Amino acid sequence: MRKFWFITYNYLFVPLMGVFFYTGFLFSAKIRNGINGRRNIFKKLKNSVSYLNPNKRTILIHSSSLGEFQQALPLINEIDTSEYNIVFSFFSPSGYNNARINLKNSFKTYLPFDSVSNVKKFLSLINPDKVIFMRYDLWYNFLYECKKRNIPTILANARYDVKDITWSFPLSRSFKVTLYNMIDKIFVIDRDDEKNFKKLLNSDVKLTGDSKFERVLQASKNINTLNILPSTVIANKRIFVIGSSWKDDEDILLPVVNKLMKFHPDLLTVLVPHEPKEKKIERIEYRITNEFENLKSIRFSELHKFSNNNLIIVDKIGYLMKLYSLAYFSYVGGGFRTGLHNIVEPAVYNMPIFFSNRVTNSDDSEVLLNAGCGVLVDDQRKLYKDISEILYYPEVRNSIASKCELIFENSLGIAKKIISNI
Structure with a gap:
């Protein structure tokens, strides 16, 4: 099914998404900011990559927006930065514009539009050893290319939303199962999520909990209320x-x-x-x-x-x-x-x-x-x-x-x- 959905996605969904985003450019400030922010993305990316330490491996952490980035902060604290460069990618302007990156050998970037050529350029420039997605915002071509290149992919703080009707219809469920099965390891936040994902997927699913609560607990201890x-x-x-x-x-x-x-x-x-x-x-x-x-x-x-x-x-x-x-x-x-x-x-x-x-x-x-x-x-x-x-x-x-x-x-x-x- 992976090849079937690859063809369907690129010949049907990708063109439709292009129409949606470029129509939205005319009416939505948020979409307009996102498209403008991606202008010359590969030129900017090439320049940013030149500042990474070539002797270190690279982890790419993808967050849809600022909330998901904040959930990633406890994970970042556990990564050995003496061994890894860390690149942060974002889908939305709220994440890209507001995330503060204070690490050495690190930078932030927009995730490019999910076309085959964009994804290949993006991964070739960053050359990540691992990719971590926070909670959701999964893109088919991105995961497909990671799989082809044997780049391990991880989904942290994953939720199985029982109210999401796309899990209910056979066609949309088939697409989502194929999408999630391209992820190597999925870390879920509760037992219901673990049970539901294991029922549908071949991926390695583990129950760990939600790092969001750890992030808030850490932040509360460091905050100055004086x-x-x-x-x-x-x-x-x-x-x-x-x-x-x-x-x-x-x-x-x-x-x-x-x-x-x-x-x-x-x-x-x-x-x-x-x-x-x-x-x-x-x-x-x-x-x-x-x-x-x-x-x-x-x-x-x-x-x-x-x-x-x-x-x-x-x-x-x-x-x-x-x-x-x-x-x-x-x-x-x-x-x-x-x-x-x-x-x-x-x-x-x-x-x-x-x-x-x-x-x-x-x-x-x-x-x-x-x-x-x-x-x-x-x-x-x-x-x-x-x-x-x-x-x-x-x-x-x-x-x-x-x-x-x-x-x-x-x-x-x-x-x-x-x-x-x-």
């Missing part, structure tokens, strides 16, 4: 951090927080909007001033003017995880419309974590709900009741918070286990 909020602002306060909020989240949360302030004057809310652009901040400020009599807001950048404000609007980026470390409880946004943002980060600081999951894009939501430290938000009435309970009864809050520890208790050593097996 004076993130002045002591005069947070003294005797219980802090509610609302992370990565969208308008849909704010429509539910702001009326609830306004009502809570009548009975809990020690509550300090820190609102961190997703992409805090000026117009968005101004819209939130206008609503607070005109709709909510119990709320008095101030911008994070203007805390030197603090005067008994009870809601801080964070108008800068890069502070969210530090703010979570101060929280009594938190809410993570995105679940009403676009898809849930990172709910593992607040969990590492042991607190109740509220979120909506109407757009089910996150495996982590199930992990938190099963552990007992995640609280689903459906409407204002239930949210008010649930928050009131943890504010009136600290023992309820502490009982929920303690269950976060279950998520991380087996996370240390996952990366070491993966690297030692490749």
